[in-house]
Amino acid sequence: MKVFFVWFKTKTRLSIFNRISGLVPREGIEPSWGYPRTILSRVRLPVPPPRLIVTLVTAYFNHLETVLSKGGPSCTVYVVMACIIAVVNQKGGVGKTTTAINLGSYLASNGKFVLLVDLDPQSNATSGLGIDSRDLEVGTYEILLGEKSLRDVIIPTQVEGLKLAPSTQALAGAAVDLVDMDRREHRLSDALLEVRNDFDYIIIDCPPSLGLLTINGLVAVDKVLIPVQAEYYALEGLSQLLRTIGMVRQALKPELEILGAVLTMYDGRNRLSTDVMAELHRFFPDRVFKSVIPRNVRLAEAPSFGRPIMEYDPWSKGAKAYERLAKEILDLEHSF
Numbered sequence: 533m534k535v536f537f538v539w540f541k542t543k544t545r546l547s548i549f550n551r552i553s554g555l556v557p558r559e560g561i562e563p564s565w566g567y568p569r570t571i572l573s574r575v576r577l578p579v580p581p582p583r584l585i586v587t588l589v590t591a592y593f594n595h596l597e598t599v600l601s602k603g604g605p606s607c608t609v610y611v612v613m614a615c616i617i618a619v620v621n622q623k624g625g626v627g628k629t630t631t632a633i634n635l636g637s638y639l640a641s642n643g644k645f646v647l648l649v650d651l652d653p654q655s656n657a658t659s660g661l662g663i664d665s666r667d668l669e670v671g672t673y674e675i676l677l678g679e680k681s682l683r684d685v686i687i688p689t690q691v692e693g694l695k696l697a698p699s700t701q702a703l704a705g706a707a708v709d710l711v712d713m714d715r716r717e718h719r720l721s722d723a724l725l726e727v728r729n730d731f732d733y734i735i736i737d738c739p740p741s742l743g744l745l746t747i748n749g750l751v752a753v754d755k756v757l758i759p760v761q762a763e764y765y766a767l768e769g770l771s772q773l774l775r776t777i778g779m780v781r782q783a784l785k786p787e788l789e790i791l792g793a794v795l796t797m798y799d800g801r802n803r804l805s806t807d808v809m810a811e812l813h814r815f816f817p818d819r820v821f822k823s824v825i826p827r828n829v830r831l832a833e834a835p836s837f838g839r840p841i842m843e844y845d846p847w848s849k850g851a852k853a854y855e856r857l858a859k860e861i862l863d864l865e866h867s868f
């Protein structure tokens with residue numbers, strides 16, 4: 533029996549799930565941890581899909597349903613979806629934005645379609661990609677308020693395959709403006725539905741707080757990536773972050789998972805860095821990325837030139853580390 537991987541695109545996860553589980557109830561749901569694209573279910577098909585990687589629209593599924601009802605399985609299809617990752621840590625300066633920009637650009641250089649969503653009023657992800665937020669009329673603020681759709685706001689970047697939903701200063705007021713709004717924690721999640729099918733990865737760069745903006749980020753994603761700076765008190769605050777993630781999981785988004793923690797600004801000569809690494813493994817058993825991001829001045833310089841490290845200095849240690857991190861995340865996808 534051949535195995536086909538089918539790229540599935542639809543409006544909502546729920547509707548896919550209902551459709552597929554309706555198709556093959558006995559197969560159940562595959563465990564999805566660790567795969568950037570969640571495997572929702574295995575579907576046996578009597579005919580191979582038209583291409584190895586196919587865009588399945590609802591109409592096509594209707595067609596399959598008809599074919600399936602006639603019986604005779606001859607291949608297995610794994611139904612997979614694009615992945616949304618939030619880069620979260622309520623501490624500032626730990627490398628969230630650096631990770632979001634550089635992971636995003638390396639995933640794009642691996643042929644993936646990537647959207648970076650800047651959810652920080654400081655707009656560092658926007659400026660780090662060479663875009664001056666003062667020149668922009670709209671950004672993620674208008675998306676959260678429902679005044680604009682994501683498609684109106686997304687702009688291309690200099691990196692092929694990488695697009696940006698920029699933020700502007702207006703976002704600083706969002707937390708207050710959202711308080712009395714309907715579905716205030718779901719506003720980003722709702723907005724992303726429109727473009728979710730256009731990208732392989734959507735990476736959300738969260739602000740340094742656990743306020744309503746970050747909650748919107750967490751509700752919108754499948755997985756959380758936590759950069760942890762190799763420094764004293766690095767792990768302080770992580771318990772609170774995990775509690776927040778647990779709370780979001782319980783009340784708002786049961787599927788939310790931790791993709792992993794990545795150690796940033798690591799200095800191998802420094803005893804402290806190795807201690808933090810050991811601690812991190814205790815905190816996130818099996819969830820610490822092997823790729824460690826070194827402290828590297830080229831990484832710190834790149835944003836002032838408005839370029840990802842991949843373009844600014846691809847041979848630097850920092851570049852190589854982010855390239856490895858992107859590969860590690862891609863390998864999770866390929867390991868099933």
Ligand SMILES: Nc1ncnc2c1ncn2[C@@H]1O[C@H](COP(=O)(O)OP(=O)(O)O)[C@@H](O)[C@H]1O
Pocket residue numbers: 623624625626627628629630631656740796797798825826827828829831832833835850
């Ligand atoms: N691995 C690194 N080596 C050296 N400097 C770094 C590294 N990662 C980030 N920086 C710098 O540290 C500062 C904080 O990083 P940033 O990614 O903006 O953190 P956050 O988004 O968590 O606030 C920035 O000036 C950035 O350029």
Ligand SMILES: [Mg+2]
Pocket residue numbers: 628629630652656657737738739
């Ligand atoms: Mg930042």
